[in-house]
Amino acid sequence: MELKELLKRLPEGSVALRKLRDPEVNIDNICFLTATTRCIHSNVLYFSDDVHLPEAPVEEIFNLVLFGCQEVPKGLLESASCNVILLRLEFNPFSCYNDLQGFFLEDIQVTDIVRRMLTAHFTNNGLQYLIEEASRALGNPIVVVDSAYHYVARHVEGRLNPQNPIDRVLEQEFHYESILEDGVAFIEHERISERCAQSSTPIVVYNEVLGANTMVTPSVVHGVTIAHTMMIERDHPFGEVDVECMARLGRFVAQEMQKTNLYVASRGQMDSYFLTSLLNDEQPSHAVTARRLSVLDFRPLPELYLAVFDPNHADVAPHDLDSIAMQLTGCLTNSIYATYERALVVLFSREKGTGLGDYTEELLRKVADVNDLSVGVSNAFEDLTHIQSHYEQARAAISAGRLVSVFLEDGQVYHYCDYAYVQMLDLTNKQYNLLNFVHPSLMRLARYDREHGTELMDTLFIYLQNACNTQRSARMLSLHKNTLLYRLGRIREILGCDLSSGEDQFMLQLSYRVLFYLDLFKSRLNISRKDFRAEED
Structure with a gap:
C-alpha cells in the first residue's frame, strides 16, 4: 500500500x-x-x-x-x-x-479476497463458479439477478434452514429461479436500480422481504446495467472489506456476463441460428463457417464437445429448454447453444487437453437429475465443419446409455467414448446374428446357472468388471473372499479357461455386452461406473 x-x-x-x-x-x-x-x-x-x-x-x-x-x-x-x-x-x-x-490488515484481507475472485474469474469456469468463490471468501450468500429479476448465479454456503426467515424466502426464490412478486415490489419501491446507478460504491439497504441488510452493486456493460449482484447479511455483519470487494465483484460479473452468450438476447439468437444451420448443413464449408464466426465475433477455444440434453419425457416446451440453458450458466463460457430436434444442444469449447472439466461434468449431472434429462456428450473435435458427426455421437451415446443403464448406472450423462461399442453392435446387428459373437463357454455358464439355480454369471461379470480384483469383487457381491474363490474355481472348470489370459477376458467381456444388448442377461446388482474405480484395498 x-x-x-x-x-x-x-x-x-x-x-x-x-x-x-x-x-x-x-x-x-x-x-x-x-x-x-x-x-x-x-x-x-x-x-x-x-x-x-x-x-x-x-x-x-x-x-x-x-x-x-x-x-x-x-x-x-x-x-x-x-x-x-x-x-x-x-x-x-x-x-x-x-x-x-x-486499516493495513483490512487492505491485506481485501487483497486476498480479490485475488481469490480474480483467480476464479480467470479459470474460465463461468459466472456460477466466480459467485461460489466470492460467497465463500466473503462469508455471506451472494446472488446475481438480471434485468428481468431472474437468478443467473447464486450461492449459499451449507444447507438452507426453513426455520430461518432469510433461508425460507431464498428457498422459494431459488425454486423458481427468480425474485418473487414481493421482492420485485420492494426493489421497485426502494428504487434500488436508480440508487445503484447514482452511487460510486455498493449500496446497503434493509430488505424487508428477507428481513436482512443487502449490499447491492450493479454490473455495467457499455453504460447499460445488465445485472445486479447482491450479498445478504446472513452469516456475519457487513464491513468495509465487503464494500471494497463487492465493488470489484460487480466488475468481474460484468466481464463474465459478456463472455456468456445467454445474456444478450439478439446475440444469443444469432448464435442459436448459427448452430442450428450448421447442424442442418450436411456439407458445411470451412470458408463460410469461418466468415460467420467472424461476424458473430465468436472465437471458440481449440477443443470442442457437443452435448445433447434430451428430455426423458415427451411433454417439454421450448421455454423449458431455455430454463435448462439458464441452469447451465456456470459452464457456458466460450460456448453456444440452440434448441434442435426437441432437445437442447450445446457446443462447448475448451482449452486443448483440458476436457470439459470436473466443474462442468458435475453441473451436467445435477441439471440432468433435476430435469429428468439424458445427456449425450461427443468425443472431442477441433473442426466445426465436423459437427454433424459429433451430434450423431452425442445422440448415439444417449441411446446406448439408456440401454446400458439396466446394468450400469451412469448418472444420466453418457459420454460417447464409453458407449461407442453399443453403436458398433447396432450396426453389426443389422447384418449378422450377434449371438454368433458370444463365446460358447459363456453360454455353457449361463446354461449351468439355469439348470442349477446358481449365480455364476453375475459373479464372473462383477469379477471381470473389477479387473479380476478378488477383494473388491467379494465386497461388491457381499461374499466372503473364500466363497468367491470357490465360485471362481467352479467357473474356471465350466469355462475351460483360467481367466488369466487377456484374450479370454476380452471375449468374455464382449460376450456379456452382446447379451446385455440382446436383453438376454441382466445383472441382479444395481451398480454405477464409479463403483469400479480403483480404490485402496
Whole structure:
C-alpha cells in the first residue's frame, strides 16, 4: 500500500507537520522503533519518539511517524530520504498506530479476497463458479439477478434452514429461479436500480422481504446495467472489506456476463441460428463457417464437445429448454447453444487437453437429475465443419446409455467414448446374428446357472468388471473372499479357461455386452461406473 493512502487513515487533526520526500513508497508493515532495532527497512512505517531515533543518518528511505516531541529534529527535516509525520502532543500515538494497523490488515484481507475472485474469474469456469468463490471468501450468500429479476448465479454456503426467515424466502426464490412478486415490489419501491446507478460504491439497504441488510452493486456493460449482484447479511455483519470487494465483484460479473452468450438476447439468437444451420448443413464449408464466426465475433477455444440434453419425457416446451440453458450458466463460457430436434444442444469449447472439466461434468449431472434429462456428450473435435458427426455421437451415446443403464448406472450423462461399442453392435446387428459373437463357454455358464439355480454369471461379470480384483469383487457381491474363490474355481472348470489370459477376458467381456444388448442377461446388482474405480484395498 502506498504511504500517502495509508496516512489518510490517521485521526483527523492528529498531524502537526508532514514532510514526504516519496509519498508513493510502498508500505508492507508497521512497527515501533525500539532500542533493539538494528536495521531500517524502506517498506516499513516506523512509530518512534525522539529517544529511539537512529544515531547515524539513514541512507535508504526512512518512513517515520514521530510523537512525544514539539518539533522534528533538523537532520530528519533536511534528509532527502526521510518521510516524516509529526503527531500533535495531545494525540495518543498508540491509538494512531492501531488505526493504521487495522486499516493495513483490512487492505491485506481485501487483497486476498480479490485475488481469490480474480483467480476464479480467470479459470474460465463461468459466472456460477466466480459467485461460489466470492460467497465463500466473503462469508455471506451472494446472488446475481438480471434485468428481468431472474437468478443467473447464486450461492449459499451449507444447507438452507426453513426455520430461518432469510433461508425460507431464498428457498422459494431459488425454486423458481427468480425474485418473487414481493421482492420485485420492494426493489421497485426502494428504487434500488436508480440508487445503484447514482452511487460510486455498493449500496446497503434493509430488505424487508428477507428481513436482512443487502449490499447491492450493479454490473455495467457499455453504460447499460445488465445485472445486479447482491450479498445478504446472513452469516456475519457487513464491513468495509465487503464494500471494497463487492465493488470489484460487480466488475468481474460484468466481464463474465459478456463472455456468456445467454445474456444478450439478439446475440444469443444469432448464435442459436448459427448452430442450428450448421447442424442442418450436411456439407458445411470451412470458408463460410469461418466468415460467420467472424461476424458473430465468436472465437471458440481449440477443443470442442457437443452435448445433447434430451428430455426423458415427451411433454417439454421450448421455454423449458431455455430454463435448462439458464441452469447451465456456470459452464457456458466460450460456448453456444440452440434448441434442435426437441432437445437442447450445446457446443462447448475448451482449452486443448483440458476436457470439459470436473466443474462442468458435475453441473451436467445435477441439471440432468433435476430435469429428468439424458445427456449425450461427443468425443472431442477441433473442426466445426465436423459437427454433424459429433451430434450423431452425442445422440448415439444417449441411446446406448439408456440401454446400458439396466446394468450400469451412469448418472444420466453418457459420454460417447464409453458407449461407442453399443453403436458398433447396432450396426453389426443389422447384418449378422450377434449371438454368433458370444463365446460358447459363456453360454455353457449361463446354461449351468439355469439348470442349477446358481449365480455364476453375475459373479464372473462383477469379477471381470473389477479387473479380476478378488477383494473388491467379494465386497461388491457381499461374499466372503473364500466363497468367491470357490465360485471362481467352479467357473474356471465350466469355462475351460483360467481367466488369466487377456484374450479370454476380452471375449468374455464382449460376450456379456452382446447379451446385455440382446436383453438376454441382466445383472441382479444395481451398480454405477464409479463403483469400479480403483480404490485402496
